[in-house]
Amino acid sequence: MGNLLILSTAFLCLCLFVALLYVLYKYWWVPHRVQFIMNSQGIRGPPYEFIHGNNKEALQMQKEASSKPMALTHDIFPRVMPYDYSCIKKYGKNYLSWNGVRAQLVITDPELVKEVLKNSEKAFSKPKPLYFFKKLLGDTIPTINSEKWARHRKLANHAFHGESLKIVKQREEKVMTGEVDSFGHDFLGLLVNAYHDPDEKNRLSIQDVVDWQDKARAEVVEVFGNQNPNSEGITKLKTITMIINETLRLYPPINSVVRKAVRDVQLGNLVLPNCLDLNIRFIALHHDPALWGDDVHLFKPERFAEGIAKATNNNAVAFMPFGMGHRSCVGMSFSITETKIALSMILQRYTFTLSPTYVHAPLPNLSLKPQHGLHLLFHSLD
């Protein structure tokens, strides 16, 4: 009996010891090793804190920034990502930070960003989504990899091709004439439902500058008169394209994307250990005066007058609201067309200004959102 008690106590102690070793290995040894490897290559960053990494400090800064509105300027990076903003100032364009125990190399250096997103060596993949994203998105294109991703992506490319979008129109007409009673429950059906969302806050709108609003309206009237927008006219909307691009530059709906080094890999002069996540902050590139000039925070759609390549000086990573490379957004044309249609139809009917009740408070909440809504005053043109 005594022997059994000694044995089970020894076994329990052994289990506890192994568990302790595992915790120390995972939460202390590995992070310190990664930190040492990166520090020795000149990459600095806020030091790793046991288990929570830098999350406490980052959350605290985010909470503080979100607690008050900002001045009515487009210099939104310090409010939207205060922790990243302060780290870039302190440690430089690329730095190491800690999302809990996960090491993240945050990169905003254009050359490194290009290398990761081009991914010619297939060295970087999408990491497994966090539990919350997995629940939200399930096994869909943004969260899967390899052959399964290739199959789904091919289908999606087909679904968003111009010809397929015409099917959307036919389906809308059938609902309007009462031939069928819903938009359907498949992929396209869900999209059409979203477009017809009765909840006004789900529809897209933009804050505009009066002059640009007048120019945009003049263009819409010239192209469509008072007719509904059509696909041929959509391609002629130059001013509206410039306005959409400048808005996406200043307010990128997706602020960053994440990749994972699938093996020990060379990136620029750096050798990265395979457990590293790479976090690319679009918003930092879109707001970088070195790429856009001293007027970087001004709303100047004329930057895009001669197209994106000219505006960015042929530097593709200076402007990438829809990502870059083979995992870039499959819904890009769809969402730009949708925006052009919505904007044209609003401009044909209303002038609009900011309401005095509007509070400028952009907030990253899955995508970038106005924290207290977008209050506009519409005046009918009739």
Ligand code: HEM
């Ligand atoms: C203004 C609107 C939108 C923006 C700014 C946007 C932005 C992005 C970005 C930045 C990515 C790249 C993610 C990465 O590299 O990890 C992406 C991927 C994706 N987007 Fe969008 N998106 C928009 C609208 C849409 C719409 C309307 C759809 C579909 C209805 C869509 C479907 C997708 C899908 C399926 C992917 C994953 C592609 C892949 O992994 O191969 N997006 N989007």
